[in-house]
Amino acid sequence: MKQEEVVKWFIVIAIIYLIYKVIKGFSNAVTTVTGSSPDLQETTESELQQLNNIGINPTISPSTASQYADFIEDTSLSLNTDEEGIFNVFRALNNKADLLLLQNQFGKRRPNFSFYAVGLNAFLKQDLNNSEINTINEILRQKRLPQL
Numbered sequence: 001m002k003q004e005e006v007v008k009w010f011i012v013i014a015i016i017y018l019i020y021k022v023i024k025g026f027s028n029a030v031t032t033v034t035g036s037s038p039d040l041q042e043t044t045e046s047e048l049q050q051l052n053n054i055g056i057n058p059t060i061s062p063s064t065a066s067q068y069a070d071f072i073e074d075t076s077l078s079l080n081t082d083e084e085g086i087f088n089v090f091r092a093l094n095n096k097a098d099l100l101l102l103q104n105q106f107g108k109r110r111p112n113f114s115f116y117a118v119g120l121n122a123f124l125k126q127d128l129n130n131s132e133i134n135t136i137n138e139i140l141r142q143k144r145l146p147q148l
Contacts (some may be wrong), residue, residue, distance in 0.1 A: 040119055044104035051097045058097040062105060068092070069106035072120070076127040077112055083132050086124070090139045099145050121148045 051057070058065070068089045075082040093099050108117035111126040118126070125133060125148065137147040 040108060041104060044100045048097055048100050048104070051095075051100070056095055056097050058101045059094040060092065060098050060101060062101060065098070065101040065105040068102055069109075069120070072106065072124070073109050076123065081127060083128065083135075086128070086132075087135055087139060090136050093140075093143065093145065095143075096145055099140075124148060 048058070060068075072086055072089060075085055089102070093102065103120045106120040106123070108119055109123055110117045111123050114126065124136065128136075133148055140147050
């Protein structure tokens with residue numbers, strides 16, 4: 001093969017790969033629009049039911065959890081992330097059921113500069129720096145909640 005043919009094949013393969021990534025990213029974007037993925041939603045709902053069975057219920061409503069999830073997404077996608085506002089969301093959670101409800105309402109959403117929709121923990125880890133993640137984890141640790 002001549003060098004020109006190798007370059008042409010490389011370009012064709014690269015274009016096919018990029019088309020694949022765009023299509024895959026689009027399917028994940030559909031998940032973002034619907035608000036969650038079935039697997040994530042089933043998992044958090046199952047855990048919420050288990051907590052409910054032992055008498056631990058969310059202290060926030062699903063609509064409040066949804067507002068918190070939308071706030072986290074909106075502020076993270078803006079030019080100036082409101083880290084203190086995100087910290088306040090986690091300060092408002094009182095038990096594991098609240099955290100699971102927030103994760104459930106967040107579902108999978110696509111962070112900036114990403115083709116893939118991810119859950120709340122991964123979303124925050126892509127947007128916030130280590131110090132800010134540590135602050136959230138400290139808030140959760142003080143409430144004896146699972147950390148990010």
